[in-house]
Amino acid sequence: MIIAATFEDKILKKIIHKFKYNFIENLAYPLSEILVQKILDLKDKKGDPNWVSVFWDTKPLLMPVPLHQKRERWRGFNQAERLGLNIANRLGLEFKNDLLTRVKNTKPQAKFNKQKRLKNIKGAFGINSALSDQIKNTNILLVDDVFTTGITMNECARILKRNGANKIWGIVLARG
Secondary structure (H helix, E strand, C coil): CCCEEEEEHHHHHHHHHHHCCCCCHHHHHHHHHHHHEEEEEHHHCCCCCHHHHHHHHCCCCCEEEEHHHHHHHHHCCCHHHHHHHHHHHHHCCCCCCCCCCCCCCCCCHHHHHHHHHHHHHCCCCCHHHHHHHHHCCEEEEEECCCCCHHHHHHCCCHHHHHHHCEEEEEEEEEEE
C-alpha cells in the first residue's frame, strides 16, 4: 500500500527537486508536515479502509529509504530520513534508519526508463545483519520523497519481507 500526498503536482515536484539537488535541508520540516497531514486525514475519514485501522492499531516502525553513503555525503543528508524523523516524532512512531541499508551506489533512478530502473536497483539494498531480529513480525512504514514506477519502494519491501517483516506501507510526497 502506497500513501501519496499528491499526484502529478508540478510545484511540489520542483520543491522536492530543490530539497534534494539544491541541498535545501530546511525544506524537510514543511514537506514532512504535508505527509503528517495526509496520514491524519486518512485516520479521520469515516469508513476507513481496513489497512488504515491496521496501520494505527499496530504503530508501524518508520524507516526511510536509505541512500548510499557516497550520495549522502555528497548531498549532506538523506532526504527520506529527514522527512521520516519529523513524521515519527509527530505521530509517536518508532524511527529506525539503521536496519535497511543501501549496499550498492546506484545512479539516480530519475534518469532511467522502467527497464533500466529495474536493472539499476537490483541488489541495491540489504539488511543490517546485527539488527535483523528487529524486523521480524514488524509492520513498517517506508518513507521516500517520490514514487514514480515503484521499483525502489518495491525492492525495499521485498528485502524487508524476505527478512520477516509483516505488513509494509509506503508514504511519499508525490506520485507520478
